[in-house]
Amino acid sequence: MSANVPLAPAPEAPPEIRAAQEERLRKVWTTPSGWRYWTSVNNTEIGLWYGAAAFIFMLFAGLLGLMVRVQLAVPENTFISADLFNQAFTLHGTIMMFLFAVPIFEAVAIYLLPSMLGTRELPFPRLSAFGFWSFALGGVFVCGSIFFNAAPNTGWFMYPPLATDKEYSGIGADIWLLGLSFIEVASIAAAVELIVGIMKCRAPGMRINLMPLFAWYLLIVAGMILFAFPPLIAGDILFEMERMFDWPFFDAARGGDPLLWQHLFWIFGHPEVYIIFLPAIAIMAMVVPTFSQRPIVGYSWIVLAAVGTGFLSFGLWVHHMFATGLPQMSLAFFSAASEAVAIPTGVQIFVFIATMLAGRVIFSVPMLFGAGGLAIFIIGGLTGVMVALVPFDWQAHDTYFIVAHLHYVLIGGMLFPVVAGIYYYYPLLDGKKLSDRLGKIAFWLMFTGFNTAFFPMHFAGLRGMPRRVFTYPADVGWDWFNMISTIGAFIFAAGVGLVVIDVVRPKKKQPRCPENPWNAGTLEFIGSPDEKWGVRSVPVIHSRYPVWDQKDLVENISAGRYFLPDSQSGQRETLVTTVLDARPVQCLRVGGTSVVTIVAALSLGGVFIALTFHWWLVTIACAVITLGAILYWLWTGTATIPESDDYDVGMGVRLPVYASGPDSVGWWAMFITMVGDGTAYASLIFGYFFYWTIHDDFTGGHAGPGVFWPMVALTLFVIAWGAMLAARSLNAHDRPRLTQAALGVAALLSLGGCAAGLAGPFAYEMDPTLYVYPAIVWVVAIWTVVHGAVGIIMQLYCLARSLTGRMTARYDMDIDNVVLYWHFMVITAVTSFGVLGLFPLVR
Amino acid sequence: MRWIKEIETFWTLFTAPTVWALHFLVCYVAVAVYCAKQGALAMSFETMRWLLGGITVAALAVIVLSAWLAWRQWGFGTEVPPHDAPTQDDRRKFQGFATLLLSGLSFVSVLYVTVPLFFIGACQS
Ligand code: HEM
Ligand SMILES: [Cu+2]
Numbered sequence: 001m002s003a004n005v006p007l008a009p010a011p012e013a014p015p016e017i018r019a020a021q022e023e024r025l026r027k028v029w030t031t032p033s034g035w036r037y038w039t040s041v042n043n044t045e046i047g048l049w050y051g052a053a054a055f056i057f058m059l060f061a062g063l064l065g066l067m068v069r070v071q072l073a074v075p076e077n078t079f080i081s082a083d084l085f086n087q088a089f090t091l092h093g094t095i096m097m098f099l100f101a102v103p104i105f106e107a108v109a110i111y112l113l114p115s116m117l118g119t120r121e122l123p124f125p126r127l128s129a130f131g132f133w134s135f136a137l138g139g140v141f142v143c144g145s146i147f148f149n150a151a152p153n154t155g156w157f158m159y160p161p162l163a164t165d166k167e168y169s170g171i172g173a174d175i176w177l178l179g180l181s182f183i184e185v186a187s188i189a190a191a192v193e194l195i196v197g198i199m200k201c202r203a204p205g206m207r208i209n210l211m212p213l214f215a216w217y218l219l220i221v222a223g224m225i226l227f228a229f230p231p232l233i234a235g236d237i238l239f240e241m242e243r244m245f246d247w248p249f250f251d252a253a254r255g256g257d258p259l260l261w262q263h264l265f266w267i268f269g270h271p272e273v274y275i276i277f278l279p280a281i282a283i284m285a286m287v288v289p290t291f292s293q294r295p296i297v298g299y300s301w302i303v304l305a306a307v308g309t310g311f312l313s314f315g316l317w318v319h320h321m322f323a324t325g326l327p328q329m330s331l332a333f334f335s336a337a338s339e340a341v342a343i344p345t346g347v348q349i350f351v352f353i354a355t356m357l358a359g360r361v362i363f364s365v366p367m368l369f370g371a372g373g374l375a376i377f378i379i380g381g382l383t384g385v386m387v388a389l390v391p392f393d394w395q396a397h398d399t400y401f402i403v404a405h406l407h408y409v410l411i412g413g414m415l416f417p418v419v420a421g422i423y424y425y426y427p428l429l430d431g432k433k434l435s436d437r438l439g440k441i442a443f444w445l446m447f448t449g450f451n452t453a454f455f456p457m458h459f460a461g462l463r464g465m466p467r468r469v470f471t472y473p474a475d476v477g478w479d480w481f482n483m484i485s486t487i488g489a490f491i492f493a494a495g496v497g498l499v500v501i502d503v504v505r506p507k508k509k510q511p512r513c514p515e516n517p518w519n520a521g522t523l524e525f526i527g528s529p530d531e532k533w534g535v536r537s538v539p540v541i542h543s544r545y546p547v548w549d550q551k552d553l554v555e556n557i558s559a560g561r562y563f564l565p566d567s568q569s570g571q572r573e574t575l576v577t578t579v580l581d582a583r584p585v586q587c588l589r590v591g592g593t594s595v596v597t598i599v600a601a602l603s604l605g606g607v608f609i610a611l612t613f614h615w616w617l618v619t620i621a622c623a624v625i626t627l628g629a630i631l632y633w634l635w636t637g638t639a640t641i642p643e644s645d646d647y648d649v650g651m652g653v654r655l656p657v658y659a660s661g662p663d664s665v666g667w668w669a670m671f672i673t674m675v676g677d678g679t680a681y682a683s684l685i686f687g688y689f690f691y692w693t694i695h696d697d698f699t700g701g702h703a704g705p706g707v708f709w710p711m712v713a714l715t716l717f718v719i720a721w722g723a724m725l726a727a728r729s730l731n732a733h734d735r736p737r738l739t740q741a742a743l744g745v746a747a748l749l750s751l752g753g754c755a756a757g758l759a760g761p762f763a764y765e766m767d768p769t770l771y772v773y774p775a776i777v778w779v780v781a782i783w784t785v786v787h788g789a790v791g792i793i794m795q796l797y798c799l800a801r802s803l804t805g806r807m808t809a810r811y812d813m814d815i816d817n818v819v820l821y822w823h824f825m826v827i828t829a830v831t832s833f834g835v836l837g838l839f840p841l842v843r
Numbered sequence: 844m845r846w847i848k849e850i851e852t853f854w855t856l857f858t859a860p861t862v863w864a865l866h867f868l869v870c871y872v873a874v875a876v877y878c879a880k881q882g883a884l885a886m887s888f889e890t891m892r893w894l895l896g897g898i899t900v901a902a903l904a905v906i907v908l909s910a911w912l913a914w915r916q917w918g919f920g921t922e923v924p925p926h927d928a929p930t931q932d933d934r935r936k937f938q939g940f941a942t943l944l945l946s947g948l949s950f951v952s953v954l955y956v957t958v959p960l961f962f963i964g965a966c967q968s
Binding site: 541 | 851852853856857860861863864867870871874875876878879880882883924925926927929931933934936937938940941944945948949951952955956958959960962963965966967
């Protein structure tokens with residue numbers, strides 16, 4: 001069902017009705033006070049906390065960076081010990097990449113997207129809150145480790161065998177692996193939220209050719225997260241199994257291979273740099289048109305660049321491994337793709353330049369940071385093209401030249417645009433602008449400081465200074481470069497400090513600026529900082545720059561003349577629209593304020609932290625609490641049967657409140673999550689075959705799981721899947737008893753499948769610590785069985801929903817989503833047990 | 844090519860880049876496995892280069908087809924961008940144009956990745 005959208009706003013309601021509407025909206029969207037403030041799930045609060053936390057982590061990492069620079073200022077320095085130095089640079093890189101660069105964009109996206117898309121909320125506000133709390137806890141855990149002299153100390157990419165050596169790396173490596181895995185979960189949660197939000201929750205009329213470019217970029221970035229983070233999670237699992245239980249995945253003596261970690265890390269790591277870079281460019285794609293006072297030139301070209309970069313960035317990872325002795329042809333493929341990615345990157349820069357040339361540029365502080373950042377980024381891009389050439393990289397690899405390259409791209413491509421964004425969007429917080437004067441001074445300090453600090457590193461690197469050395473002798477000709485770098489670093493830090501001062505200085509006396517202070521054409525500035533409802537009414541959009549082109553838009557929105565001007569149900573509501581043309585199809589009730597997200601995040605954090613210290617009982621207790629919290633969250637907050645089937649959303653349109661299957665946002669969320677999950681699984685299977693390629697006999701003469709048990713497991717899972725299909729169809733035909741029976745049978749079959757899945761490796765007494773083959777077999781089997789167990793919980797959940805009348809033929813979202821899960825489950829089971837049982841025979 | 848119906852979906856945008864990704868993956872995996880297992884295989888490096896060359900031609904053909912469909916969706920360029928009207932027609936033209944651009948990029952990128960096939964004649968020299 002979908003409604004035709006009336007183009008003109010509805011007639012204005014009389015003032016007393018409007019006041020009553022506003023009263024109701026305010027009540028529904030209110031943020032609690034006192035300690036309960038922290039239970040808020042509103043996108044503006046979550047976005048703000050997320051951003052503030054990421055920024056604070058960044059400042060902390062910055063201090064560590066300064067420590068590193070002080071130590072290197074002069075030769076033979078003894079400012080800090082070698083070990084503390086190792087912890088400092090490892091934590092510096094780790095925090096900057098995982099706790100600042102990625103989360104800050106999630107923060108900005110959660111904060112801005114609803115208003116930019118002209119809507120009230122993202123579809124899963126509680127998921128955002130859950131992500132934030134996970135991130136905050138994981139971040140504090142990782143950062144705090146250095147105060148106990150227990151920080152990771154093997155570099156931000158944790159190469160084995162150094163990082164698997166317990167003597168050397170201590171508990172730091174576990175903190176890295178578990179703390180960051182936890183944060184990766186949060187990132188994937190954010191990706192789900194953003195993809196569904198951008199595709200399904202735009203304002204009516206905002207067709208994909210009218211979508212703000214920021215949303216285009218974020219859509220691509222969220223998709224990249226889905227394919228980039230899971231390989232790292234798979235790698236983390238292998239790594240942690242090696243550290244905790246001595247399974248030899250990366251131990252060459254027992255058939256393992258450290259290179260597998262490098263592959264998994266960089267399949268994540270290179271896309272990661274674009275996951276960081278694209279959102280920053282997305283901010284520029286909003287800022288540049290505003291200050292050129294004209295639409296962007298080449299909208300489609302930006303879409304080309306965003307999508308193109310998103311894809312190509314997955315073909316580059318081996319350029320971090322040029323020196324590892326891979327076949328030259330392989331190196332050449334990656335070198336070629338690394339050069340190709342310069343094309344879309346260049347396109348974006350030319351689009352910005354063209355837009356500025358075509359308009360009349362106002363050189364405000366955000367533009368200053370934006371343009372300065374781009375200039376820096378271009379230098380980094382040029383050195384990137386250089387190191388993407390294999391012979392050059394063999395010279396530059398692991399020297400300060402790389403350090404210079406990566407800081408030019410990261411600071412120019414991400415930090416400067418983020419600061420531009422802070423100056424640009426700050427008025428959204430409390431209606432005040434940051435200081436122009438301080439901003440300009442800060443910019444020049446940062447710009448000159450940065451170049452002073454990092455340009456000389458190119459020369460230090462070319463003169464052979466390796467990265468990650470804690471000191472160096474005086475007579476090799478590196479001392480002056482290092483001294484200059486350290487001075488530059490402090491100038492740069494002074495600039496950052498000035499930005500911080502500008503943000504936190506009291507602004508009580510400063511007068512408010514106009515609501516749309518820069519005269520932007522897109523919708524971010526239409527909300528008022530005093531109201532929590534986002535937009536007063538959800539507008540109908542028919543332009544890329546609606547504020548410029550649609551007459552009286554802002555007045556009509558505030559007068560409540562568009563959709564959802566009221567909340568009669570007393571619940572938080574937003575619209576769901578179609579993917580291509582944004583026709584409204586559903587009125588979605590989203591979750592409100594709740595502690596359950598905090599409980600779930602903290603207990604899940606407990607699982608990871610307890611694992612670090614091998615507190616097994618605490619781990620189990622926390623896992624049980626997490627499961628309980630999530631089930632409670634789903635049971636009380638999702639697939640609720642509405643009081644009536646269709647609902648007045650204003651403008652004379654009525655829409656359904658409940659949707660299931662591909663029409664529902666929940667189905668999409670499940671689908672997207674499972675794509676991410678499937679990617680992690682594919683990475684494990686990649687590992688299995690990787691070991692096959694590097695050995696003549698990859699079993700190393702050890703017994704496999706046999707054929708019988710894997711085939712039993714495979715068959716049982718396939719039948720269980722069939723039972724789920726039957727259950728869904730019976731439910732659709734309104735046969736609740738039979739549905740329940742089918743669900744029960746499916747659960748029993750799955751239980752059998754899980755047992756049979758483990759029986760194979762068990763029966764043949766495969767010892768995972770002896771050799772890598774038994775270890776990888778166990779990992780694949782356990783992965784599959786754990787997914788089977790989750791599948792059983794879902795089956796029982798549906799059973800309970802059906803028994804309590806919460807799931808019926810008409811209201812069948814739960815079973816649709818669970819069957820979707822089972823589609824993925826059956827693919828996993830067939831692949832796993834097929835490979836484990838049969839591949840040893842056919843190889 | 845009337846026989847290919849126009850499909851109304853978001854996903855066609857990604858056709859050409861996906862072909863690029865598959866082509867890249869096939870080339871990478873083929874070489875990696877070949878070079879790891881060369882002892883066990885009765886195939887020369889030369890043959891593998893030709894095979895990958897054939898796959899490259901196929902990939903390019905699919906990309907050209909996707910480009911042609913996109914060109915058609917764009918109305919063969921009868922109207923120029925920006926395609927920013929709030930109509931279904933302009934939305935389609937926008938999709939067509941963006942897909943066409945992506946096909947171009949993917950075509951060039953496949954060629955980039957093919958260059959090593961011409962110049963490198965052994966696993967390790
Ligand atoms: C044209 C674009 C780019 C190319 C061709 C390129 C190429 C490279 C290469 C070949 C290396 C590895 C050098 C070595 O370790 O020997 C490298 C390192 C790195 N690049 Fe880039 N790069 C590009 C853009 C970027 C961007 C946009 C970012 C981030 C926003 C980035 C971040 C990094 C980082 C973090 C490292 C260092 C990783 C490490 O070893 O710790 N690069 N780049
Ligand atoms: Cu890279």
